[in-house]
Amino acid sequence: MALNAYLTLGRSGLRVSPFCLGAMTFGPDLGWGSSVEESTAILDRYLEKGGNFIDTANIYTRGHSEKILGDHIGRVPSKRHRVVIATKFFSNLFASDPNGGGSGRKSMIAALDESLRRLQTDYIDLYWMHCYDVHTPIEETMRALDDMVRAGKVRYIGFSDTPAWKVAQAQMLAQFKGWSPLVALQIEYSLMERTVEGELVPMAQELGLGITPWSPLKGGVLSGKYTRENAGKVKAARGARVEDNLTEKAYSLIDVLQKVAKEQDTTVARVALAWVQSRPGVASTIIGARTLEQLDNNLGALEVKLTPQQVAALNEASKPTLDFPAAFVQNAPVFMHPGLSVNGITAPPLAIQPKNDSERW
Numbered sequence: 001m002a003l004n005a006y007l008t009l010g011r012s013g014l015r016v017s018p019f020c021l022g023a024m025t026f027g028p029d030l031g032w033g034s035s036v037e038e039s040t041a042i043l044d045r046y047l048e049k050g051g052n053f054i055d056t057a058n059i060y061t062r063g064h065s066e067k068i069l070g071d072h073i074g075r076v077p078s079k080r081h082r083v084v085i086a087t088k089f090f091s092n093l094f095a096s097d098p099n100g101g102g103s104g105r106k107s108m109i110a111a112l113d114e115s116l117r118r119l120q121t122d123y124i125d126l127y128w129m130h131c132y133d134v135h136t137p138i139e140e141t142m143r144a145l146d147d148m149v150r151a152g153k154v155r156y157i158g159f160s161d162t163p164a165w166k167v168a169q170a171q172m173l174a175q176f177k178g179w180s181p182l183v184a185l186q187i188e189y190s191l192m193e194r195t196v197e198g199e200l201v202p203m204a205q206e207l208g209l210g211i212t213p214w215s216p217l218k219g220g221v222l223s224g225k226y227t228r229e230n231a232g233k234v235k236a237a238r239g240a241r242v243e244d245n246l247t248e249k250a251y252s253l254i255d256v257l258q259k260v261a262k263e264q265d266t267t268v269a270r271v272a273l274a275w276v277q278s279r280p281g282v283a284s285t286i287i288g289a290r291t292l293e294q295l296d297n298n299l300g301a302l303e304v305k306l307t308p309q310q311v312a313a314l315n316e317a318s319k320p321t322l323d324f325p326a327a328f329v330q331n332a333p334v335f336m337h338p339g340l341s342v343n344g345i346t347a348p349p350l351a352i353q354p355k356n357d358s359e360r361w
Helices: 036-048 060-074 105-119 138-150 164-177 200-207 248-264 268-277 292-303 308-317 326-331
Strands: 019-022 053-055 084-089 124-129 154-160 182-188 210-214 285-287
Touching: 019 036, 019 292, 036 060, 036 292, 060 084, 060 105, 084 105, 105 124, 105 138, 124 138, 124 182, 138 154, 138 164, 164 182, 164 200, 182 200, 200 210, 248 268, 248 308, 268 285, 268 292, 268 308, 285 292
Parallel strands: 019 053, 019 285, 053 084, 084 124, 124 154, 154 182, 182 210, 210 285
Antiparallel strands: none
């Protein structure tokens, strides 16, 4: 698969690359991101290889990420029209303003205007709600998003890090009201984070949302940098976020990743990314890079085609503990209609066959 093997995002006509370039690391403002020069070099390499989907947020590196994109892409029409720019609203950039965050109409409109200014563009291709706001009625959020689409300032909308029941409520509300529907769902998804397969993934598939996983390498844990052999010897740039996840289960998974990588003559990171991109419901996986070398290594995952045996081995090593309803279906298939398949689990035939149709439930 090539980076320019574009696919449609969810139930929409928006065509995006199979790998989305995450811009969370653009800007050195937080002490660990890429310089402006490094960021623009990464952008150019991604675009040269055919990529067209870039994801950022109004708070990434305190807004500098959007500014870098605006300076390099937004103000250049030939680049801007070719690129799908996604950004997010929600978090409060100005802590002293009680309406500076959340998903209320006042906050959303202010956040959109500021993002448009930093990005130096007239419209956002995909506008995400960054996370669920328990204080704002979902009707208010969805109506405000629809108004933004009707005003031409936003092309498509999506949700990030929101419970499945709330996403479903929002999507049904949009359908019944004739408002702009959600087309995508951004969630953490990796070999180390598969609990989303319980409700979020099947919900997205059912409601026509293209999944765009974030942190597919679990913040670098699955980058290949950390192994059982060098445990405790490699300093993690992101500190506890990485180190707390380097458990025995993680090392067992990394052992399998190393074995598969050797069989494929590739890297651990590429295997981990290839697994995520091949999952049901996944549209475009968000990859991050602080250097050109990291970008090139990650993009190489598009050339990796895992065998069924390798996928099975990775699935077994990363098998999640799922809550209801997946656990219910898995542990009590007798309550499912014979032959019904849910989350890859198929109910077996009835142990006692009814004598006639009147005895069927």
